[in-house]
Amino acid sequence: MxxxxxxxxxxxxxxxxxxxxxxxxxxALPTAIDAHTLQQLDKEHDRFFLIASASCPWSHGAVITIVLTGLQEAVKVQWAGGPRREGYGLLPGGPLPNRSEFQHVHQFYTSTIxxxxxxxxxxxxxxxxxxxxxxxxxxDIMVAFSTISKSADLHPATLRNKIDELISYIFNDLSNAVYRAGKSQRQKEYDQAVDLVFRTLDELEDRLEGSTFLFGNDLTLADIRLFATLIRFDTVYATHFRCTRKRLVDYPRLWRFTRRIFQLPGIRQTVDFEEIRYGYYINDGDHNPHGIIGQQPEIDWESHEGLTD
Ligand SMILES: N[C@@H](CCC(=O)N[C@@H](CS)C(=O)NCC(=O)O)C(=O)O
Structure with a gap:
């Protein structure tokens, strides 16, 4: 890459x-979002931009946080994607001023350091x-947006440590573990990663018993993190990344949880299955040398089954 x-x-x-x-x-970059920057974030509307890829779950978490905190005017999204030439490229158009100076994401890094x-x-x-x-x-970006949220408090002070702990558990044992499975070049490491993925899904399925979200009835940053991985699961992780033991739709509570978030106002518009499939299948030459893109599984994301309670 x-x-x-x-x-x-x-x-x-x-x-x-x-x-x-x-x-x-x-x-690797130190985060430089201080209190003054946060104040400015909501005042200067053509200054702050999120450079994000619609296929990337980490980008997706940040994009969803913008929607749920009501910061769409303050932080505009500039999309990156397409075939990887010098890493991620910027897609045509978009809100970024002096757009022509930037063709590649790495140029933002060298402009900084x-x-x-x-x-x-x-x-x-x-x-x-x-x-x-x-x-x-x-x-850090999601936490920063939460501190100036115009609507829901996604990172409430009383639960902050527990939310951060769960985010790091989801990151290591699920969101990153699917990559370790998918990119592994050794059977043993693949098997270990897949075991970890399904152990984590089993635990999260248990955790959701009698609960709408991971911390009860109110959605937090941990739910957004989990959603960004689960929404991709059957489309690319269960298939292209060979996490084949079960699908998301085989876990009743996780499946209901993911649909519930998908159906919140503004969220389905952040989900782009075309970009997700393209991003994973095409930009993984080692595992997909002929560049064939797997079809989208038939899943009814709009189903209300089990959501009326
Ligand atoms: N530190 C990052 C990780 C993000 C990340 O790994 N993004 C992937 C896309 S999903 C990426 O940009 N990969 C390009 C590369 O590793 O060169 C975060 O949590 O925000």
Whole structure:
């Protein structure tokens, strides 16, 4: 996939595969969202942009948080995607000013730190006035948006530690574990990753007994995180990433949970199954050398079954 080395794009280097095992690089940029920036975020409407990919679950978490906190005017989304040439490219059009200066996501990184070394990941929160990235950590971005929410409190102080713990559990044992399964080049590591994925799904299924969301009746950032992985499960993880033991629709509570969030106002518009399938199947040359895109499974996302309680 390539990465930046001392500010120069290297198309070949890929530190995410170590001895046949996938390792996601942690967000390497320090987050720079202070209280003043947060105040400005809601005042200067053509200054802050989320650079995001519709196929990426981490981007999706940040995009959904914008919708649920009512910050659509304050933070506009600039989409990245398409075939990976020098990593993620910006898609045509979009709200970003001086758009022509940026063809690749890595240019935002070198504009922030000219000799940056690391992966050029999405999502990023971009300050167009200062020409620098405020954060490339989806979790930090989601938390920042929650603190200036115009509607629901998605990260309430009383539950904050528990929510953060659950987010990190979902990240390691589910959202990242599906990648470890899908990208594994060794049977043993694939088997271990798949075991972990389904152990986690079983535990989350149990947790949802008698509960609408992970912490009861009110939706939190942990639910958004889980949703962003579950909505992709049957379309790409159960198929392309070979998490084949069960499908999302085989877990009654998780399936109901995912549909419930999908059907909230504004959320279905953030889900783009075409982009999700394209993003995973096409940009994974090692596992799909002929570039065939798997079809979308027949799933009734609009079904109200079990949702009326
Ligand atoms: N640190 C990031 C991880 C995001 C991430 O891994 N994004 C993937 C897309 S889903 C990416 O940009 N990959 C490009 C690469 O690794 O070069 C976060 O949690 O926000």
């Amino acid at each position: 390539g990465m930046l080395i001392n500010g120069k794009w290297d198309d070949v280097l890929d530190r995410s595969m170590v001895s046949g095992t996938y390792r996601r690089e942690q967000s 000219s000799d940056y070394t690391g992966r050029a990941t999405v999502p990023i929160l971009w300050d167009a006035k200062q020409s620098h990235i405020l954060s490339n950590s989806s979790t």
